[in-house]
Amino acid sequence: MADTELAAQIKAALANVDVPGGGDLASYSGLSEIIVTPSAVAFAVAVQPGMEAAFGPVREAAIAAAKDLSGERKLMVSITSEKQNTPKFSHGSPQPQGKTRVKGVRRIIAVGSGKGGVGKSTTSVNLALSLAAEGLKVGMLDADLYGPSVPKLLGIEGRTALRDDGIFQPHEAFGLKVMSIGSMLVPGQAVVWRGPMATSGLRQLLRETDWGDLDVLVIDLPPGTGDIHIGLFQQTIVDGVVIVSTPQDLALIDAQKAIDMLRRMSVPILGLIENMSYFIAPDTGNRYDIFGTGGAERAAARLEIPFLGAVPLVMSIREYSDDGMPPLVAEPEGTEAGIYRQIARTLLIKVA
């Protein structure tokens, strides 16, 4: 059945669910779009602050109504209230209340960037593999719900397994346990997540996955500073965030915005990685500092955060990554692998 057809059928079934105050769920204004993927059905119900408990039975009834139609797909139904997802910033004060750890996961390192395309996912994957190379049990969560690229980078094929108890079984790739919404989509499918839904989608990927026993979970964040970041940092203890930036000034201005948000939310910043820092010519091996030298290092000093290292712009990083074979796996003893491993060791010391 086409995804749109199934979404329409589920919506029709929600007409049988009553909502507090009268009316039915299908015509309720707070009902989100119904997202159908080959392995999941997701929708959210936005309610007035304080009405969450009253809508608890609505959620149960919605799940019951959609269950049979959804078949094998995982049902992700969430009640959201805007106010809960709005950060209560009070300059500089910590926000620890309500933050919890993820079951079985000792440490979380998140990788973010001010803007897209700076190589954040490539860096995340290679750092995760570097941590595994240090003998740690490592997981990787692709939180970039809008543009998941981790399955491609790690050559993951096939859908995420959903167990009978409704828990996701992560993929195994090169020794990592990997979870991504990307492996629930058909190639080329775009999913439009609305704010609160993205937050609860990520929460489920994070909390309803059987990670087993992990020393470190690396989270590849979406670029920028949006609902997903705020939701994650409000609900989960993140041991530190790494910011990836390219040397161009513009990207650093964006990185600064990300750093400001982390400070306001009292999330530890582990430091800045400069990606595509200099160019290594494939024929001669010569180094060219095409963007000048030391930009990110100076920016890190200005922002008062540690500088973690510089990764060069190397054709092989892109080629290997495109083939689903990260440099850490393709050339574990290569120069680039060495750079990632050095950065990973620094991170380990910081979160130890």
Ligand SMILES: Nc1ncnc2c1ncn2[C@@H]1O[C@H](COP(=O)(O)OP(=O)(O)OP(=O)(O)O)[C@@H](O)[C@H]1O
């Ligand atoms: N150091 C590097 N040298 C060469 N190519 C690189 C390097 N880092 C990343 N790339 C390439 O740049 C492109 C963007 O990388 P990537 O997908 O990791 O960026 P991103 O910041 O996660 O992007 P998005 O925010 O859109 O998800 C990819 O084609 C990747 O292979």
